Amino acid sequence: MTRDFAAGNYRFIPAVFQYSSGACAHDGFEIERVRFDKLLPLAEGFAQAASHIQRAGQKLTSFCACELRSPAAFSEAGFLAFNQHYVKTLSEWGIFDGTTNPVARSNVCPEIDPPAVPSFYAFCFVRPIEGNRRAAQPDFVIAGGAEARGGPGSYPERIVRYRDLSPEGMKDKVAFTVGEMENRLAGFGFGWKDTTATQVYTVHDFHPTMAEELVYRGAARSGLTWHFARPPVVDLEFEMDCRRVSREIVV
Template sequence: MTRDFAAGNYRFIPAVFQYSSGAAAHSGFEIERVRFDRSIPLAEGFARAAKHIQAAGRPLTSFCACELRSPAAFTEAGFLAFNRHYVKTLAEWGIFDGTSNPVARSNVCPEIDPPAEPSFYAFSFTRPADGQHSTATADFVIAGGAEARGGEGSYPERIVRYRDCSAEGLKEKVAFTVAEMESRLAAFGFGWKQTTAVQAYTVHDFHPVMADELVRRGAARSGLTWHFARPPVIDLEFEMDCRRVMREVVI
């Protein structure tokens, strides 16, 4: 089930208050992804994103996805506190209404040379399609997802193969995360064949399961970018996101 966010010209997969599970542009619109040449502290990143979006003639409500970097994995309480701080700007921009958040997000923690504070890596926003690429398939961004089942309960209760980083444990974690990506893609009516980029975040060697769990399922059709980083909550070990975005720039 998806929901429209008319003010941003995109639809989204409802999830939790801090982010949606994905955003897809409305017909006649495309997504532009903007990556910073270096990580930018959160407040400055929001300010620069606003400047870029407005310079493109778009409202701030067109902000549809972001990719963040944090110093280290959070405790559950720490993650909740960070998220409550993060959504304040989205509320000011007219995006977060207090319960529903249409913005897709990834937030991971580089293992080597992490930022000193939570920072922006990239953001995405919708804009009118320029006609240079087919709009038969909508541009989309699927939010980061790790090996935690949905529903009630603490992370230790929901993490697949909790604290098990054995070969079999990692295989099950990767398989679960790939299936979660497929479920989110399917919510929009898409599959791996529509993606233009796939990213994985882990400090573990997942090469032994890559052929069966990723390549043969079609997830690596455009290659796969591995970020040597941890998911945002302690004891999560593998995260992924993916997208179909034709317009990407670095600033």
């Protein structure tokens, strides 16, 4: 079930306090994705995002998704502390109300040349469609998800094939994560056929399962971008996100 975030002109799939499972632009609006040419530390990234959004004539509440990079995978306690810090800016912007967060997010850890501090890689915001152009269908961003089941319990209790890096273990991790993306897409009434980009984050060889679990299921419709990075929590091994975005620029 989705919820409306009228102040941002988008709806979202509720998840946890640090992020939503996805954001989808309202009719008459589109999503612009802005990727930074160089990683920016968190505070600087937020400041640059705010400046760009305001120059585009939009409110800060139009901020709907972000892609972050961290130095290394967090412990559960470390991840909680980071998230509590991260949402402070969203609260100041009138987006996070202390309980519900409409902003979709991915946060992964580059294996090679990681940033010294948590940093911005990209962000998305909602803006009106210009002129008489009409969107063929709504823009959306699906948040990053890894091979951890929802619900109560620690990560070791919820991770699919916990610490199993065998070919069979990786196959199950990939299959679960692809299924999670499909569930989130379905929450908006979409499927892989509606995406314009899919990203994968892992340091492991997933090629043996790529055709069966990704290509045949439609996840590679627009190709597949592989980032040699780890998910944000220790012992998670495979993460994905996907999107349909009308505007993409690099600054």
